[in-house]
Amino acid sequence: MIISVKSSSQMTFEDLRGLRVEGYIRDSKLDQRDGFGSETQRHNEERFAEAYGLALGSRWYTEFVSGRSVDKREEFQQLLEDAALDLFDVLLVDHTCRFGRNQAECIRYKDELQQLGKIVIFVSQGIISGSDRDFLTERINETLDEQYSRNLSRYVIDGLSEKASQGHAIGSPPLGYRTEKHHSGRGAWCVADPDSMPALLAALRGYSSGIHSFRTLAQELNVQGYRTATGKPSTESSISTILNNRFYEGKVVYHRGQADEQVIDGAHQVPEEVHDLWDQCQLVRESRNRPGQPSPRSKDQRIYPLTGALVCDEGGEPFHGVGTQRKNGLELRMFHSWRRCEMRPRSASVSRIEEEFVQRVLGCLVLDDDWNEAVLHLLAAEGTEPDNSAEIRRIDAAITNLKKQHLWGAVADQEFKDGFRDLQRQRRTLAPRPSTQTALDLERAAKMLRNLPRLWRHPGITAEQRRDLAREIFEEVRFRDGRLTAVRPHSQYAPLFAYDVWSTGVGGECST
Incomplete structure (x- = not known):
């Protein structure tokens, strides 16, 4: 449901009846002393929703973090995303200081929510954000909230200075140490x-x-x-x-x-x-x-030829180079550190990977003299772009229908999010493809492929140049069980690889 910006400036609490509402709670240890504990905030917001007949949801955006900046406020960022997805109409916040203690940021994000058609209510103060009636009160409270934070910062700085003067480290304990508190609960040391x-x-x-x-x-x-x-x-x-x-x-x-x-x-x-x-x-x-x-x-010792292209065939996660000092010198390995992947072994020597790459990929790059005519004929046969306008309209209608079902409660929140993102992905795939490659583009790509094996083996080429060559041609080089399993060339080289596979036949040693 979208609420017009004009009507929100004149809105009263009675006008909110029946709208979808979510609650935001922000807390910190210092704020608890001022009566802003998380349970207190939730109780006040629940009581307000019940009193004015609002349909209170169950998300409860809750976080324990400072209000001086939104950078580390993950729940706040989430509510902005959900507002863009139209998952609620009204946001309840107990007090203006819970929304934030930086006046410039508060104004910015409240304006952003208002542009999305959302209403922000500060229940303890009885403020409807953006309303003509509460405009002055809201701005005064924002100023006082930021001043409180600035004063608090000054007190904290004085406390940190005193702590340092007593020889205690400021901040989290460094590697090798932990914090130990006194049994009385007062005082701590590393x-x-x-x-x-x-x-x-x-x-x-x-x-x-x-x-x-x-x-x-x-x-x-x-x-x-x-x-x-x-x-x-x-x-x-x-x-x-x-x-x-x-x-x-x-x-x-x-x-x-x-x-x-x-x-x-x-x-x-x-x-x-x-x-x-x-x-x-x-x-x-x-x-x-x-x-x-x-x-x-030396610089060359720290460059690994397939970095940026070599990925795990199991999950598509990248490998990175590692240099390990051994008794007989420096050993270079490609290492895969994604914990969820069950692939074993997780590393392999650079020399073995490069040998596989030379034999199973470079050794199979053979373009005969007929490639030009065959590839250009195939590309021409693809024809013009199909008209996807009807399919796009169908997806747009499905998105609208999904939003209605979620509004009526027929679709759960997670199901709505998953379905919305899937439909958006489908819509993007229907966008017009880039224009067909020209004969000149293919000539350049073919020249690069024909020269690649010779360039790769040239004694004067550096590891950095080999890495750049691999990145230029290959989007992915897949590796599993100690061997290369597949390659995925960039789009400008894909027709040539397709022709190479077709002309030599799939199978044998050159099949990757």
């Missing part, structure tokens, strides 16, 4: 975490050895199964965070890099091995920052 300490030691030992860069060390840690303090795979950034964190030196840094930066002796205990390894890592970094010092890895 202590060594036996679960994540092995990951920290592996990172420090790896870099202090002098054989790793940030990138290769992150790859090595991921292969070994270690994770960061947040449980994610290591990256160059996470390695840099460890090596720049003076917490492992026994220090706490407050306002790092700012004019009022403070370096304070920490109240936490640092194991001797961690302290020594961290110091050794600083010496390695210092030696590498001297003019004329070589990089620990």
